[in-house]
Amino acid sequence: MQVYQKTVLEHSRKPHHFGPLATATHSAEGFNPLCGDKVTVYLNMSSNGTISEASHETSGCAICMSSASMMADAIQVLNFETAKALCSQVNTMLTSDSTGNPPGMPLQSLEGVRAYPSRVKCATLPWQTLLTAMMGETLTTTEQEA
Amino acid sequence: MNSLPFNIDSIRAEFPILHQQVNGHRLAFLDNAASSQRPDAVIDAVSHYYRNDHANVHRGVHHLSHRATDAYEGAREKIRAFINARSIREIVFTSGTTESINLLANSLGQTMQAGDEVIVSRMEHHSNIVPWKLLAERMGIVIKVAPINEQGELVLDELAKLFSAKTKLLAIAHVSNALGTINPVADIVALAKQHDVPVLLDGAQAVPHSKVDVQAIDCDFYAFSSHKMCGPTGIGVLYARESLLENMPLFMGGGEMVISVSFEKTIYNDLPYRFEAGTPPIAQAIGLGAAVDYLEGIGMDNIAAYEHQLLELATTALSDIDGLRIIGTAAEKAAVISFVFDDIHPHDLGTVLDHQGVAIRTGHHCANPVMDFFGVPGTARASLAFYNDAEDIEQLVKALHVAVGMFR
Numbered sequence: 001m002q003v004y005q006k007t008v009l010e011h012s013r014k015p016h017h018f019g020p021l022a023t024a025t026h027s028a029e030g031f032n033p034l035c036g037d038k039v040t041v042y043l044n045m046s047s048n049g050t051i052s053e054a055s056h057e058t059s060g061c062a063i064c065m066s067s068a069s070m071m072a073d074a075i076q077v078l079n080f081e082t083a084k085a086l087c088s089q090v091n092t093m094l095t096s097d098s099t100g101n102p103p104g105m106p107l108q109s110l111e112g113v114r115a116y117p118s119r120v121k122c123a124t125l126p127w128q129t130l131l132t133a134m135m136g137e138t139l140t141t142t143e144q145e146a
Numbered sequence: 147m148n149s150l151p152f153n154i155d156s157i158r159a160e161f162p163i164l165h166q167q168v169n170g171h172r173l174a175f176l177d178n179a180a181s182s183q184r185p186d187a188v189i190d191a192v193s194h195y196y197r198n199d200h201a202n203v204h205r206g207v208h209h210l211s212h213r214a215t216d217a218y219e220g221a222r223e224k225i226r227a228f229i230n231a232r233s234i235r236e237i238v239f240t241s242g243t244t245e246s247i248n249l250l251a252n253s254l255g256q257t258m259q260a261g262d263e264v265i266v267s268r269m270e271h272h273s274n275i276v277p278w279k280l281l282a283e284r285m286g287i288v289i290k291v292a293p294i295n296e297q298g299e300l301v302l303d304e305l306a307k308l309f310s311a312k313t314k315l316l317a318i319a320h321v322s323n324a325l326g327t328i329n330p331v332a333d334i335v336a337l338a339k340q341h342d343v344p345v346l347l348d349g350a351q352a353v354p355h356s357k358v359d360v361q362a363i364d365c366d367f368y369a370f371s372s373h374k375m376c377g378p379t380g381i382g383v384l385y386a387r388e389s390l391l392e393n394m395p396l397f398m399g400g401g402e403m404v405i406s407v408s409f410e411k412t413i414y415n416d417l418p419y420r421f422e423a424g425t426p427p428i429a430q431a432i433g434l435g436a437a438v439d440y441l442e443g444i445g446m447d448n449i450a451a452y453e454h455q456l457l458e459l460a461t462t463a464l465s466d467i468d469g470l471r472i473i474g475t476a477a478e479k480a481a482v483i484s485f486v487f488d489d490i491h492p493h494d495l496g497t498v499l500d501h502q503g504v505a506i507r508t509g510h511h512c513a514n515p516v517m518d519f520f521g522v523p524g525t526a527r528a529s530l531a532f533y534n535d536a537e538d539i540e541q542l543v544k545a546l547h548v549a550v551g552m553f554r
Contacts, residue, residue: 001501004494004498035508035509059523061493063493
């Protein structure tokens with residue numbers, strides 16, 4: 001199955017950067033009330049918007065878990081604008097028909113999720129939660145726009 | 147399987163939707179508790195009505211209106227006989243179980259006061275929780291919740307302790323949609339009668355699968371949906387004991403529910419019409435009548451016996467899968483199997499199974515309090531109908547092995 005690629009399954013079995021971050025300056029919780037998935041994103045972000053460290057705590061399906069794990073890998077040391085652009089690239093990959101500017105591997109291994117409309121929110125929830133944390137907010141759900 | 151009460155191949159041949167490929171596989175439709183499929187007899191009845199008989203009911207002097215009215219009221223009589231109500235005056239058409247319960251909550255709610263109590267159980271569908279929560283928020287009624295045990299059975303001793311002088315209603319599922327538990331409804335009604343408390347049964351998951359006799363159960367209200375019993379969507383029934391319905395405050399106003407209207411005085415219609423404002427779901431009622439004829443043609447006892455065999459077959463087969471845990475192991479169960487794996491999320495299971503043509507439901511099944519009780523975010527649920535067969539179960543088991551191989 002296109003959606004459960006080896007990389008996706010590996011990240012879901014052993015998620016990277018998992019657990020709370022003691023030095024976090026920003027954190028947000030994201031919920032999918034329809035399925036009960038929950039993602040908490042922790043960021044150590046300076047006043048100029050540079051993320052120096054990030055982690056997540058995720059309770060959810062393999063798609064949500066692997067998306068959060070790959071996201072945490074991708075945003076360790078990243079400035080605000082680049083992180084925001086990456087969120088947008090992933091969102092386009094998962095929800096838009098246009099090919100856009102793909103986010104590169106391993107994030108592109110999530111592309112197969114697009115074929116499963118009922119599962120797209122599983123993959124976007126971590127990213128929506130990341131944006132929420134970056135904006136200084138603390139809570140988001142898949143039933144609202146970030 | 148032991149000797150079957152009917153020819154399953156003939157039955158399956160009557161359901162056109164079953165004969166298709168999904169994702170390159172034979173369709174195994176095991177999501178019947180969410181909504182059932184329809185046989186040709188129902189599809190044809192609805193089609194025939196629209197092609198030949200449609201007009202508005204109860205108001206025209208022209209021929210088609212008479213024909214539509216006869217068919218519509220004929221369906222009501224079929225449903226009366228199906229659940230053994232005393233009179234068609236006790237059969238109120240609604241849009242479904244949810245509206246039936248909301249009708250009751252809004253009507254009875256007008257007779258309640260702050261502090262009055264409604265008893266529900268922990269295993270209720272959201273549709274038998276939220277209408278009462280709305281009453282609690284609007285006017286301060288109190289909801290008391292009867293607990294369940296680890297098998298997913300109602301704890302009757304604890305239920306018995308919840309009755310008080312302020313209890314106005316017991317509202318409880320006949321069969322749990324998330325667990326499959328069949329509640330001992332006649333005993334529960336007898337218990338409530340000792341306290342002079344009327345009983346509403348949510349029969350959405352019971353009526354499609356076994357013979358329901360509202361007089362034998364002796365309940366006061368019984369709600370169910372057409373779409374879970376091979377009938378059209380958009381129609382359901384509230385059975386209400388006539389002596390209670392006669393005095394219940396009205397819910398929705400409009401045409402149909404009145405005899406005459408002026409700005410000085412409104413005369414309301416007779417039962418059950420005064421609870422059916424507006425043009426009713428005519429084609430849906432006729433389709434539901436056809437579904438009742440179809441189910442009775444097979445025989446509800448035959449359906450119950452066959453589904454019980456399927457349940458045992460499926461339970462045994464699923465229990466052999468490493469790491470699979472069945473949620474809901476009541477002694478009396480309908481053909482619903484909720485299950486979880488500790489290391490595979492239900493939604494991942496659902497997607498992998500769908501890929502192999504197996505349709506199951508995953509998630510909380512509109513029963514969050516049940517999921518919280520068992521400490522799971524959701525379950526995978528295979529729910530069976532009389533048109534399922536052993537091959538469906540084999541396909542489910544095979545697909546589950548694929549999923550286990552993928553995620554471990």
